[in-house]
Amino acid sequence: MIKDEILTKRPISILEKIEENLEKLNEKMEVMIEIQKNGNGNQRSAPTLPDAPLDVMTLLSMPDHLRKTAMAICRCGRATAEEIAEQTRRARAVESAYLNQLVFMGYLKKERKGRKAYFYVDRETQG
Amino acid sequence: MSKIIAVHSYKGGTGKTLLSVNLAATLAKNGKKVCIFDLDFRAPSLFAILKTENVEFWVNDYLNNTCDINKVLVDLSSRIPGNGKFFVSFANPATEAIRDMSSKDRKWEMRALGRLLALKESLLRDQKFDYLFFDTSPGLQYSSINAIVAADFVIVATTADRSDVDGTKRMLQELYNLFEKKTGLVLNKVLDSSATAKKSEMSAKVKTVYQVPMLGIVPCFCEILRAEGNLIFVQDKPDHPFTKIIAEMARKIDNNEVN
Numbered sequence: 001m002i003k004d005e006i007l008t009k010r011p012i013s014i015l016e017k018i019e020e021n022l023e024k025l026n027e028k029m030e031v032m033i034e035i036q037k038n039g040n041g042n043q044r045s046a047p048t049l050p051d052a053p054l055d056v057m058t059l060l061s062m063p064d065h066l067r068k069t070a071m072a073i074c075r076c077g078r079a080t081a082e083e084i085a086e087q088t089r090r091a092r093a094v095e096s097a098y099l100n101q102l103v104f105m106g107y108l109k110k111e112r113k114g115r116k117a118y119f120y121v122d123r124e125t126q127g
Numbered sequence: 128m129s130k131i132i133a134v135h136s137y138k139g140g141t142g143k144t145l146l147s148v149n150l151a152a153t154l155a156k157n158g159k160k161v162c163i164f165d166l167d168f169r170a171p172s173l174f175a176i177l178k179t180e181n182v183e184f185w186v187n188d189y190l191n192n193t194c195d196i197n198k199v200l201v202d203l204s205s206r207i208p209g210n211g212k213f214f215v216s217f218a219n220p221a222t223e224a225i226r227d228m229s230s231k232d233r234k235w236e237m238r239a240l241g242r243l244l245a246l247k248e249s250l251l252r253d254q255k256f257d258y259l260f261f262d263t264s265p266g267l268q269y270s271s272i273n274a275i276v277a278a279d280f281v282i283v284a285t286t287a288d289r290s291d292v293d294g295t296k297r298m299l300q301e302l303y304n305l306f307e308k309k310t311g312l313v314l315n316k317v318l319d320s321s322a323t324a325k326k327s328e329m330s331a332k333v334k335t336v337y338q339v340p341m342l343g344i345v346p347c348f349c350e351i352l353r354a355e356g357n358l359i360f361v362q363d364k365p366d367h368p369f370t371k372i373i374a375e376m377a378r379k380i381d382n383n384e385v386n
């Protein structure tokens with residue numbers, strides 16, 4: 001079947017399929033990393049630290065690599081790792097790791113919609 | 128391209144309000160749609176300077192999320208020659224309001240940052256404002272850092288005073304650099320002898336000392352002191368050298384020439 005595909009479809013569409021599969025794999029790995037970090041297989045993305053305000057003083061005290069990501073999400077309000085990566089000009093996987101770290105620290109919230117994960121600063125409901 | 132410009136300094140009395148009001152007024156005179164926000168909640172001054180009556184809503188109310196942004200904008204376009212638009216959003220000068228603003232917690236400050244960032248959509252994108260000026264409190268205040276983070280460009284006003292030079296240097300390195308802000312420095316109250324030195328030499332010196340580009344040099348003008356706080360030179364004294372210096376700064380900002 002794979003052989004048929006190679007013969008009938010243009011190489012570009014095969015590459016697209018590979019990319020799609022890699023992305024799926026990446027998503028799964030992210031979830032696995034989260035589970036490993038939280039040490040709890042039942043609660044996939046539950047942060048272990050309480051909600052904390054992402055204010056300017058917090059931004060100032062962050063290490064440079066996290067501040068860059070946090071500033072970008074502050075400007076967007078809500079974004080995917082890919083959108084943040086466009087702003088910071090760093091790799092999507094890197095931003096994904098940093099965003100998940102910020103979620104874990106209680107500064108951001110994460111929401112899954114289909115295959116996409118959205119990160120956002122929860123300014124209104126906190127406190 | 129439309130943008131938010133914060134005007135900040137390390138010490139007080141460096142000319143932030145003088146610069147903000149006159150730059151905003153100049154851009155409005157050139158036909159732009161401009162709004163200036165008084166974000167100096169500890170010592171509000173625009174209300175007294177622009178002598179406005181019947182202000183119903185303050186920037187404080189907008190940041191407290193008790194009113195819409197349009198309620199806060201006061202249209203003072205009639206005070207500026209030309210067809211531009213000149214709006215002002217005042218900080219509440221009442222003692223109680225100052226006390227209230229100084230007792231906010233971190234969560235409130237985080238939301239305030241969100242409200243300032245939201246102006247990019249509500250005013251710049253939807254209402255087609257060209258420039259928003261944030262006139263801030265000096266030093267490392269919550270409200271000022273919020274303004275800096277929300278801004279696209281920051282003008283730092285400084286003088287030759289040693290404590291100001293040292294503090295400004297530290298602030299640029301330890302605050303602006305961390306936020307990766309585009310910055311332009313204005314050297315204010317420069318004495319005659321140094322003002323007549325070559326502009327390019329001064330510019331190079333500023334770049335060596337502060338590591339940021341220079342936006343302009345303003346000599347010490349007795350007329351500014353004599354004006355006793357009547358600050359819109361663009362309107363009152365169109366031929367004054369200060370008006371010309373401000374016009375040059377406005378041109379640089381408008382053409383994105385601060386490098």
